[in-house]
Amino acid sequence: MIASAPGKIILFGEHAVVYGRHALVSAIDLRCRVEVKKRSEFRIFSPLGLTGLDLKIHPYITFAINRFCEFKKIEGAEIVVKSEIPIASGLGSSAAVTVATLKALSEEFEVYLSEEEIFEIAKKVELDVQGRASGIDPFISTFGGSWIFPERKKVELPFQFFLIKLWERSTKAMVEKVANLRQKYPEIVEKIFDSIDSIALKAPNCGAEEFGELIHMNQSLLRALGVSSPEIEEIVSKLEKDGFRVKLTGAGGGGCIFGIFSGRKPENSFLVRPEMEGVKIESA
Numbered sequence: 001m002i003a004s005a006p007g008k009i010i011l012f013g014e015h016a017v018v019y020g021r022h023a024l025v026s027a028i029d030l031r032c033r034v035e036v037k038k039r040s041e042f043r044i045f046s047p048l049g050l051t052g053l054d055l056k057i058h059p060y061i062t063f064a065i066n067r068f069c070e071f072k073k074i075e076g077a078e079i080v081v082k083s084e085i086p087i088a089s090g091l092g093s094s095a096a097v098t099v100a101t102l103k104a105l106s107e108e109f110e111v112y113l114s115e116e117e118i119f120e121i122a123k124k125v126e127l128d129v130q131g132r133a134s135g136i137d138p139f140i141s142t143f144g145g146s147w148i149f150p151e152r153k154k155v156e157l158p159f160q161f162f163l164i165k166l167w168e169r170s171t172k173a174m175v176e177k178v179a180n181l182r183q184k185y186p187e188i189v190e191k192i193f194d195s196i197d198s199i200a201l202k203a204p205n206c207g208a209e210e211f212g213e214l215i216h217m218n219q220s221l222l223r224a225l226g227v228s229s230p231e232i233e234e235i236v237s238k239l240e241k242d243g244f245r246v247k248l249t250g251a252g253g254g255g256c257i258f259g260i261f262s263g264r265k266p267e268n269s270f271l272v273r274p275e276m277e278g279v280k281i282e283s284a
């Protein structure tokens with residue numbers, strides 16, 4: 001059984017969304033495909049390596065299997081992962097592999113979980129691995145489309161985006177960094193979250209020019225939260241000098257930066273489009 005799920009970009013609202021604020025998020029046309037076959041033991045094969053159940057190398061898949069076993073105890077499976085989504089780059093590769101694994105397990109072992117159930121289990125898996133999370137990644141990987149989250153207000157985004165991949169980093173570490181800053185300066189950080197919230201809510205009604213201004217403002221607020229860096233700011237400034245508006249997407253500290261594609265894109269960038277389809281079966 002082969003299932004696939006999309007990656008995502010958070011357009012506005014990362015980090016603030018962990019503390020109950022809104023985010024604007026869109027699935028993108030890069031997918032992770034997971035094949036599951038019944039076997040007598042567990043074998044997981046991915047670009048990260050070949051292992052059995054392994055919380056170090058394959059934490060999301062291993063926790064997904066553990067959580068799936070709460071629905072149906074299984075003795076083994078071969079799991080093969082092929083992904084177009086860059087790893088540890090803020091594009092939702094972990095959630096996509098989790099959601100696609102759960103869907104493929106659910107069909108292969110005839111449990112037939114609903115999308116809502118897959119989302120709920122994937123959210124638990126994310127918490128198992130990361131300790132603190134908003135659930136935005138499993139949500140978008142499961143349902144696809146573009147949304148104001150956590151409200152579940154569907155929106156249409158008439159844009160294509162360019163993405164520049166920086167370097168890999170840990171979401172968990174960046175989420176912890178913001179948690180520490182909030183603990184130290186609660187009254188200041190909460191107001192930064194409120195500003196980010198207003199940006200996320202305003203964005204769906206904006207044309208390209210205003211959207212670009214919101215990108216610029218949100219990037220400045222991410223910098224204030226401590227999830228940018230001098231290296232990232234240098235790249236952002238250079239792109240701004242060239243007339244682009246860009247911001248980090250996802251946890252920051254590296255990962256990816258994005259901007260709206262208006263016929264021109266920076267060197268070393270690639271284009272993505274909003275993707276309507278969430279998790280699905282590719283073939284039996």
Ligand code: PMV
Binds near residue numbers: 016018136171252
């Ligand atoms: O970097 P990513 O793609 O894992 O996105 C993390 C988004 C955060 O808001 C920083 C955390 C969360 O769970 O919402």
